[in-house]
Amino acid sequence: MLLVSCLLMTVMTAHAEESTRFHRFWPDNLYAVEFPSDKVGFIAGYSGSLFKTEDGGETWSGIYMGVNELIRNMSFVDEQNGWAVGHRGSILHTTDGGLTWEVQKSDEGIYLRDISFADLNNGWAVGHDTHIWHTADGGKTWESQQLTGFEGRDLP
Numbered sequence: 001m002l003l004v005s006c007l008l009m010t011v012m013t014a015h016a017e018e019s020t021r022f023h024r025f026w027p028d029n030l031y032a033v034e035f036p037s038d039k040v041g042f043i044a045g046y047s048g049s050l051f052k053t054e055d056g057g058e059t060w061s062g063i064y065m066g067v068n069e070l071i072r073n074m075s076f077v078d079e080q081n082g083w084a085v086g087h088r089g090s091i092l093h094t095t096d097g098g099l100t101w102e103v104q105k106s107d108e109g110i111y112l113r114d115i116s117f118a119d120l121n122n123g124w125a126v127g128h129d130t131h132i133w134h135t136a137d138g139g140k141t142w143e144s145q146q147l148t149g150f151e152g153r154d155l156p
Contacts, residue, residue, distance in 0.1 A: 029070075032084070036076035042098055044071035044084060052098050065092060065101045073114045075123065083139060085112035085125050093139050104139040 035041035041057060044050045048065040065071065069086040076082035084092045089107035094100060110131050117123035125133040125142070132145040 032071055032073045034074040034076050034082070036079050036082070040079045040097070042074055042076070042082070044074060046070050048086070050084075050098060063098055067092065067101075067103065072112060075115045075117045077117050077120055081120060083115050083117055083123060083125075085115045085127075087111055087113075089127075091115065091125055091133070091139060091142065105133070105142045 030043050030045040032044040033041070034043075039054055039056050041053045042050060043060070044065070048067040048069060048071060050063045050065050050071065051060040052063055053060050065084070067086055067090055069088040069090060071084050071092075072087050074082055074084040080095060080097045082094050082098065083104075084094075084101070086092065089105075089110040089112055090103055091105040091112070092101040093104050094102070110127050110129075112125050112127040112131070112133075114127075115123060115125040121136055121138050123135050123139065124145075130147050132147065133142045134145050135142050
């Protein structure tokens, strides 16, 4: 009986560890895809889950970005340097091809939807209620910008 109990505990522990690990990278509702080259690409979605390919999408590996929020979009200027926006207002940055991520800006009150970088320094993030954020220094600082000349939601 003791042997059966020990075996059962081992199986339950292994299953719990596998479930936790697998859940973290479960590809549920993916929202963002970015390929900075023909071989290297990223997809992201719920709970800060990120998947990376280095063989043009044949295989994918999971990377936890360190935030528990929906990743809405990403922008990479090359295979190493990229940014991502989270639904709860986070702007994240990587300089090592997505292996590690740093939160550059976090504002729980702003729901970000998209991000685009023209080069290593100049980038824009946008979100609900016409929020526009701009950086000219690679994300060290972010400044709010305003849409001008428009009233309400009707754009020409």
